Amino acid sequence: MVTLPRRTAKSAGLALLRENAGWVAASLAALPNVAPIQDGASIAIEGIPHLIRHAPHGRTPILRGNALHVPGDPAEMPQRVANFLRGHAKIRLAARAVAKAASIGLAPCRVTVRDTRSRWGSCSAQGALMFCWRLVMAPPFVQDYVVAHEVAHLRHLDHGAAFWALADILSPHRREAVSWLQANGLALLRVGRPAGAAPTRSAPTGSAKAARAPWLSAQNP
Numbered sequence: 676m677v678t679l680p681r682r683t684a685k686s687a688g689l690a691l692l693r694e695n696a697g698w699v700a701a702s703l704a705a706l707p708n709v710a711p712i713q714d715g716a717s718i719a720i721e722g723i724p725h726l727i728r729h730a731p732h733g734r735t736p737i738l739r740g741n742a743l744h745v746p747g748d749p750a751e752m753p754q755r756v757a758n759f760l761r762g763h764a765k766i767r768l769a770a771r772a773v774a775k776a777a778s779i780g781l782a783p784c785r786v787t788v789r790d791t792r793s794r795w796g797s798c799s800a801q802g803a804l805m806f807c808w809r810l811v812m813a814p815p816f817v818q819d820y821v822v823a824h825e826v827a828h829l830r831h832l833d834h835g836a837a838f839w840a841l842a843d844i845l846s847p848h849r850r851e852a853v854s855w856l857q858a859n860g861l862a863l864l865r866v867g868r869p870a871g872a873a874p875t876r877s878a879p880t881g882s883a884k885a886a887r888a889p890w891l892s893a894q895n896p
């Protein structure tokens with residue numbers, strides 16, 4: 676979805692959409708192919724490469740050392756790995772969010788994870804936090820900043836000076852995290868998706884800049 680200032684001509688909106696579609700496609704084409712999720716492949720968890728192994732027995736994937744053992748039909752492995760990481764993300768991101776919020780005397784009313792394509796996190800006016808589960812593949816300092824950003828919105832539902840001051844108190848990693856996501860964010864979005872598949876549903880919100888750092892967009896409190 677493209678968000679436009681009021682009174683912008685519809686044709687300008689369509690032009691913006693086309694520009695962004697081109698930018699996203701070019702960015703994805705420039706990336707090395709992300710290896711499919713299969714036995715012997717590597718996947719980052721908390722920023723650390725983990726070997727994916729097919730497990731002949733068992734019911735659920737198990738993390739052991741730097742390997743993720745995945746039972747079941749190999750054809751279902753991508754979905755099983757995604758489900759596992761999603762559950763892992765929920766636990767890790769929710770724990771971090773609750774702890775950070777508690778440090779400033781607040782509590783999110785809810786923390787959910789989703790497979791978003793246009794933002795890494797969000798905070799509703801009611802205090803519900805949402806994060807993209809794919810963040811669990813990123814290094815902890817990246818998760819730390821994105822969580823801090825959304826927790827800071829529990830107090831300031833804008834991107835004013837007070838908001839940034841609080842976000843920087845909650846996490847000292849803003850600069851490195853933004854750089855990391857600009858360099859690696861699209862690759863995270865591609866993991867487990869067919870080669871060449873663009874994050875089609877709503878990749879950029881408004882501008883190419885927003886697509887690179889969507890959670891910094893002013894439209895995305």
Ligand SMILES: [Zn+2]
Binds near residue numbers: 834891
């Ligand atoms: Zn924000």
